[in-house]
Amino acid sequence: MTRVRGVRGALLVSTADGLVVAEQLMEDVKGAALAALAASLANRLGRAMTAAGIGASVFWHLQCSEGALLVVPAPSGVLVVAIAEPEVNVGLARLELLRAAELVG
Amino acid sequence: MTTRAVEGWTLEPLKRFVGEASARLVLLMTPAGQVMAQHGFSRALDVMSAAALGTAIMASTAEIARQLGQPPFAAVTHQGERHGIFLAGVTTHRGAIVALVVYDLDVSSVGLVQLFFEQLRTELHAASPKTGVPKQVLAADFERQLSDSLDTLFGR
Numbered sequence: 001m002t003r004v005r006g007v008r009g010a011l012l013v014s015t016a017d018g019l020v021v022a023e024q025l026m027e028d029v030k031g032a033a034l035a036a037l038a039a040s041l042a043n044r045l046g047r048a049m050t051a052a053g054i055g056a057s058v059f060w061h062l063q064c065s066e067g068a069l070l071v072v073p074a075p076s077g078v079l080v081v082a083i084a085e086p087e088v089n090v091g092l093a094r095l096e097l098l099r100a101a102e103l104v105g
Numbered sequence: 106m107t108t109r110a111v112e113g114w115t116l117e118p119l120k121r122f123v124g125e126a127s128a129r130l131v132l133l134m135t136p137a138g139q140v141m142a143q144h145g146f147s148r149a150l151d152v153m154s155a156a157a158l159g160t161a162i163m164a165s166t167a168e169i170a171r172q173l174g175q176p177p178f179a180a181v182t183h184q185g186e187r188h189g190i191f192l193a194g195v196t197t198h199r200g201a202i203v204a205l206v207v208y209d210l211d212v213s214s215v216g217l218v219q220l221f222f223e224q225l226r227t228e229l230h231a232a233s234p235k236t237g238v239p240k241q242v243l244a245a246d247f248e249r250q251l252s253d254s255l256d257t258l259f260g261r
Contacts, residue, residue, distance in 0.1 A: 017184075018216020036216030043211070 006088030
């Protein structure tokens with residue numbers, strides 16, 4: 001995932017615990033904080049999606065002023081998370097995230 | 106849910122922590138089990154039991170660490186089916202504090218609690234008064250002190 005141009009780092013997060021399973025991040029990115037907050041968001045989004053009756057989430061793209069957060073929940077309860085520059089090729093990054101989620105199981 | 110403190114300087118950091126980490130119950134106490142602040146408890150008996158058990162767990166794990174020739178464990182976490190328990194120590198100008206946090210797994214997580222606990226640790230250290238030594242509780246005064254603390258903690 002981190003080979004995709006514009007991806008600044010990636011991590012695997014345990015959704016239930018909000019803990020980092022594996023990470024490859026740039027030094028200025030706080031992996032533990034990102035993991036805890038992404039997992040919290042995943043749990044809340046999951047409940048919102050269940051309430052809306054639209055099934056489980058497959059991919060999220062949070063566009064921010066100075067970058068983006070891309071997330072794919074794997075079936076095993078692991079979140080595959082990438083932090084990217086604003087100009088990242090989202091389509092390519094999404095494919096890599098989905099591939100990683102498939103490998104994680 | 107109420108948040109109350111015997112030691113006033115612990116109140117604001119505790120309130121922030123509870124809000125950020127979505128904790129259900131929190132106790133801040135001395136390693137001897139004297140309660141300094143609480144959030145979420147509705148009965149004095151529960152506070153006393155939780156304080157005694159929490160400090161006992163900390164003492165036991167510190168002894169295990171000592172026997173292993175290790176420094177004391179930074180934190181102890183236990184995950185149940187619906188709730189998680191997090192126990193850790195904080196160093197302040199007024200001495201060591203033990204924090205006991207109980208959180209619901211459907212609204213919080215150990216990662217979230219750990220993350221905001223670091224902030225609580227920093228804020229408690231910064232807020233603790235540098236002057237004045239905390240009073241030692243003598244056996245003769247213990248019951249009255251305990252009763253006074255519980256009155257404050259439950260707004261009586």
